[in-house]
Amino acid sequence: MSSSNFLRGTLLLTGASFLSKFLGMIYVIPFTNMVDETGMTLYGFAYVPYSIMLSISTIGVPLAVSKFVAKYNAINDYYTSMRMFKVGTFIMLINGIIAFLIMYFGAELIAGWTVDKDNKNITLNEVKHVIQMVSFALLIIPGMAIMRGFFQGNKSMGPTAVSQVIEQIIRIIFLLVTVSVVVVVLQGKISTAIGFAAFSAFVGGIASWVVLAFYWKKRKKYIDAAIASQKYKKKIPISILVKELLRYAGPFVLIGIAIPLYQMIDQFTFIHAMSEIGKRDVADIVYSVFTVQGHKLVIIPVTIATGLSLALIPEITAAYNAKDMQKLKKQINQALQIIMFFVLPAIFGLIILADSIYGSLFNLDNLALTGKVFAWYAPVALTFAFFTVTSSILQGIDRQSFTLISLSAGILTKILLNSLFIQTFEEIGAVLVTLIATSIAVLLNLWQIKKAIDFQFRKFFKLTFLMIIFTAIMVFGILIVKVTLGMFLDVYHNRVHAIIMMLIGIGVGGTIYLYLGYSSTLFERITGRRIAIIDKLLRR
Numbered sequence: 001m002s003s004s005n006f007l008r009g010t011l012l013l014t015g016a017s018f019l020s021k022f023l024g025m026i027y028v029i030p031f032t033n034m035v036d037e038t039g040m041t042l043y044g045f046a047y048v049p050y051s052i053m054l055s056i057s058t059i060g061v062p063l064a065v066s067k068f069v070a071k072y073n074a075i076n077d078y079y080t081s082m083r084m085f086k087v088g089t090f091i092m093l094i095n096g097i098i099a100f101l102i103m104y105f106g107a108e109l110i111a112g113w114t115v116d117k118d119n120k121n122i123t124l125n126e127v128k129h130v131i132q133m134v135s136f137a138l139l140i141i142p143g144m145a146i147m148r149g150f151f152q153g154n155k156s157m158g159p160t161a162v163s164q165v166i167e168q169i170i171r172i173i174f175l176l177v178t179v180s181v182v183v184v185v186l187q188g189k190i191s192t193a194i195g196f197a198a199f200s201a202f203v204g205g206i207a208s209w210v211v212l213a214f215y216w217k218k219r220k221k222y223i224d225a226a227i228a229s230q231k232y233k234k235k236i237p238i239s240i241l242v243k244e245l246l247r248y249a250g251p252f253v254l255i256g257i258a259i260p261l262y263q264m265i266d267q268f269t270f271i272h273a274m275s276e277i278g279k280r281d282v283a284d285i286v287y288s289v290f291t292v293q294g295h296k297l298v299i300i301p302v303t304i305a306t307g308l309s310l311a312l313i314p315e316i317t318a319a320y321n322a323k324d325m326q327k328l329k330k331q332i333n334q335a336l337q338i339i340m341f342f343v344l345p346a347i348f349g350l351i352i353l354a355d356s357i358y359g360s361l362f363n364l365d366n367l368a369l370t371g372k373v374f375a376w377y378a379p380v381a382l383t384f385a386f387f388t389v390t391s392s393i394l395q396g397i398d399r400q401s402f403t404l405i406s407l408s409a410g411i412l413t414k415i416l417l418n419s420l421f422i423q424t425f426e427e428i429g430a431v432l433v434t435l436i437a438t439s440i441a442v443l444l445n446l447w448q449i450k451k452a453i454d455f456q457f458r459k460f461f462k463l464t465f466l467m468i469i470f471t472a473i474m475v476f477g478i479l480i481v482k483v484t485l486g487m488f489l490d491v492y493h494n495r496v497h498a499i500i501m502m503l504i505g506i507g508v509g510g511t512i513y514l515y516l517g518y519s520s521t522l523f524e525r526i527t528g529r530r531i532a533i534i535d536k537l538l539r540r
Contacts, residue, residue, distance in 0.1 A: 015161070016160070016161030016162070016164050016165050018300065018303045019165055019168075020164050020165055020167075020168040020303075021296075021299060021300045021302075021303045022300060023165075023168050023169065023172055024168060024172075024296055025296040025297055025300060025361075027172040027175065027176060028040075028292065028293055028296050028361075028362075029361050029362065030176060031175065031176065031179065031197070032293060032362050032363070033363070034179055034180060034183045034184065034193070035179065035183065035190050035193060035194060035197075036190075037284060037285045037288045038121050038122065038190070038284050039190045039193070039194055040288040040292045040293060041122065041284045041287050041288045041291075041292070042122050042126060042127065042130055042190070042191065042194050043130070043194050043197055043198065043292060044263075044267070044287070044288060044291045044292045045111075045114050045115075045122070045127050045130065045131070045267060046127070046130035046131045046133070046134045046194070046198045047134065047198070048260050048263045048264050048267050048291065049103070049110050049131060049260075049264065049267075050103070050131070050134045050135065050137070050138075050198075050201070051256075051257075051259075051260035051263075052257055052260045052261065052264055053099050053102070053103050053135075053138060054099070054137075054138060054141060054142070054256070055256035055257035055260065056099065056257065057092075057095045057096055057098070057099030057138055057142050058092060058095065058141075058142045058145055058146075058256070062088075062092075062142075062145040062146045062148060062149030064088075064149070064245055064246075065084060065085060065088045065146055065149040065150055065153060065245070066149040066150070066152040066153040067153065067317050067395065067396075068081070068084050068153065068244070068245060069081040069084065069085065069149075069150060069153025069154060070153045070154075070155070070315075070317050070318060071317060071318075071321060072084070073153065073154065074318050074321065074322075076230065077230070077234070078223070078226040078227045078230055079227050079230050079233040079234075080234065080236060080241075081153070082223065082227060083236070083241060084241055084245060085146070085150045087238060087241055087242060087245065088146050088149075088245060089143060089146055089147075091242075091245075092142040092143045092145070092146045093142070093143050095142055096138050096139050096140065096141070096142040096143060097139065099135075099138040099142070100135050100136065100138040100139050103131065103132075103134075103135035103138060104132050104135045107127075107128045107129075107131035107132045107135070108124070108128045110127075110128075110131055111124045111125075111127035111128040111131060112124060113268050114127055114267055114268065115127055115271070116272075121284055122284070123191075126191040126194075129191060129195050130191065130194050130195050130198050131198075133195040133196070133198040133199045134198035134199065134201055134202075136199060136201075136202040137199075137201035137202040137204075137205050139202070140202065140205045140206065140209060141201070141205045143209075144163075144205055144208050144209050144212060147159075147212045147216065148160040148163065148164075148212065151212075151215065154223075156219075158215070159211070159212055159215040162211055162215075163208040163211040163212050163215075164208070166207050166208060166210075166211050167204040167205065167207050167208035167211075168204065169207075170203060170204050170206075170207035171200045171201060171203060171204030171207075172200070174196075174200045174203045174204070175196070175197045175200040178193070178196035178197070178200070179193040179194075179196060179197055182196060255387075255388055255391045255392065255403070258384075258387060258388075258391075258407055258410075258441075259299075259384060261407075261411055262410075262411070262414055262434050262437065262438070263291050263295075265411070265414050265415060265418055266287070266290075266291060266418070266430050266434075267291070269418050269419050269422070269430075270283065270286075270287050270418075270422060270430050271283045271284070271287060272419075273418070273419045273422035273423055273429075274286070274422060274426075274427070276423060277422075277423050277426065279426060279427070282366070282369065282427070285366055285369070285370065286369065286370070286373055286427040289358075289370050289373045289374055289377070290373060290374070290377045290430070290431055293358070293361075293362050294358065294370075294373065294374040294377050295377070297350065297357065297358075297361070297374070298350065298374075298377055298378055298380060298381045299381070299384070300346075301342060301343040301346040301347070301381045301382075301385065302343070302381050302384045302385045302388065315331060315396075316328060316331055316332070316392075316393060316396030316397065317396045319331065320396060320397050320398065325453065328397070328453065329453065329455055329456075332393055332449065332455060333455075333459055333460055334526065335389050335393065336386075336389065336390075336460050337460060337463055337464075337526045338526055339382075339385050339386060339389055340382075340460075340463075340464050340467055341467055341517065341522070341523070341526055343381055343382050343385050344382065344464075344467055344468070344471055345467075345470070345471045345474055345509070345510075345513045346381065347378050347379050347381055347382055348471055348474070348475050349474070349478065349505070349506060349509050349510075350374070350375070350378040350381075351375045351378050351379075352475060352478050352479065352482065352505070352509075353478065353482070353501065353502055353505045353506065354371045354372070354374045354375035354378065355367055355368075355371035355375075355491055355492065355498070356491045356498045356499075356501040356502040356505065357374075357502050358370055358371050358374045359371065359491055359492070359495065359498040360491075360495060360498035360499040360501075360502045361502075363495075364492060364493060364494075364495060364498070367491075367492050368492070369427065372427075372428070373427050373428060373431065376428045376431045376432070377431045377434075379435055380431065380434055380435055380438065383435060383438035383439050383441075383442050384438060386442045386445075386446075387406075387407075387410075387438055387441050387442050387445065390442060390445035390446060390449060391403045391406075391407075391445060393445075393449055394445060394448060394449065394452075397449070397452055397453060399448055399449075399452050402444075402445070402448045403445070405444065406440075406441040406442075406444035406445050406448070407441055409437075409440050409441060409444060410437040410438055410440050410441035411437065413433070413436060413437040413440055414433055414434065414437040417433045417436070417437075418430055418433050421433045463522065463525065463526065466520070466522055467517075467522070470513055470516040470517060470520075470522070471513065473512060473513075473516060474509045474512045474513040474516075475509075477508050477509060477512045478505050478508060478509040481501075481504055481505050481508050481509075482501065482505060485500070485501050485504065485505075486501075489501055
């Protein structure tokens with residue numbers, strides 16, 4: 001695959017991931033208005049353990065299959081690639097059933113760890129019910145994910161991109177319709193509505209399966225033809241295939257499980273720690289800010305990293321196996337620069353406009369508190385993004401086992417400091433620990449990359465310094481807008497005013513940064529290409 005095709009695949013997956021995450025953020029607005037913060041907290045209590053169980057049940061096999069297929073396709077061994085796909089699919093189907101049974105029948109135990117029996121806002125039975133409803137998705141998602149991995153290993157990003165978007169659209173439609181019927185039409189319980197919202201993951205998975213089945217039927221004949229044209233078919237024993245797959249797969253689970261693990265620690269400690277310092281009355285509201293609503297906003301820039309890492313793994317693996325170190329280092333540098341270019345300005349924009357963004361999209365109640373927590377949480381986007389990409393790079397250069405060390409260091413830091421920081425710094429304590437813990441994990445990954453391939457960061461630091469200058473200019477522009485409009489708008493008590501401030505602030509900031517990045521050729525140096533429509537607008 002040429003560098004332009006690599007970038008095209010990267011942008012396709014990134015665009016699909018961004019659209020999926022954007023839709024995931026948009027639906028939270030009406031969802032929150034129907035079930036309020038307490039309902040969103042209940043939803044988060046179910047979704048965090050589900051995300052962890054999903055990662056554990058897949059044990060990284062879908063992405064490992066992507067790497068495995070890319071490796072054997074590079075030597076024209078399509079027969080072995082297909083056998084591995086079949087073995088992986090069988091493993092995923094069994095694991096999905098086991099994961100469902102564990103989560104469904106273990107729901108009461110998880111609920112007991114999460115809430116106290118005397119909790120009046122959210123009862124133990126409500127948490128148990130919602131966890132059981134979301135567990136059904138585990139029956140089908142693992143098998144669906146491995147088919148995506150097979151397509152990606154064949155350097156075909158379209159099926160993953162399309163199925164990802166369709167899955168999200170169908171899930172959101174089902175969620176909003178059922179919740180509105182229960183809450184608005186039938187005047188039912190919030191916990192019942194949240195149960196249907198959790199079950200939407202299963203419905204979305206079915207939709208994704210349909211899309212992938214269409215692509216599979218369409219491309220199966222070409223796959224069969226490639227296998228038939230292979231003269232020598234080496235029949236590697238199943239035990240060896242499984243052993244190699246699991247060797248690849250183990251560390252992959254750490255990428256998918258990283259963010260939910262940090263959230264799970266908060267789920268089991270935050271409300272209890274806040275109660276210890278007499279702030280139980282705001283604990284549910286604050287918790288939902290950095291685990292549901294605010295997290296949906298902050299995670300959007302991280303989709304750049306998600307899309308990049310998915311497209312990056314097969315290409316880095318091929319370059320590493322071919323011992324093309326110059327190409328390998330160039331792609332790694334490009335990956336890190338793209339993350340910094342897009343995520344850094346997004347973080348500062350979210351921080352400065354935190355009150356306006358959160359208030360306009362969700363609600364103005366307790367905005368001084370929720371806006372502050374949201375602003376403090378925004379920088380976590382950068383560490384999450386870098387952990388995703390650096391972990392993928394380590395897997396591509398056969399240093400996947402080190403991901404266990406870096407993630408363990410971060411998680412251990414989170415466990416040891418979380419309650420202490422919450423009791424010391426109150427509602428932002430958990431956010432501070434997450435930022436510290438993820439930074440430690442990222443620094444360890446970067447150190448290992450440098451050690452493994454003698455990677456030099458000089459070019460990365462040089463261009464990052466330029467990005468910091470452009471971001472500072474952007475921040476100055478946004479502050480001028482904020483101060484000027486602040487003389488006429490009251491974002492804390494008028495939602496329309498908050499929307500106006502948000503739109504103008506984002507528009508001005510985004511225009512300044514993209515203009516500087518494009519006119520200075522920084523964008524072209526990072527991505528390797530210009531965009532024709534912007535050239536026309538700037539008359540280049």
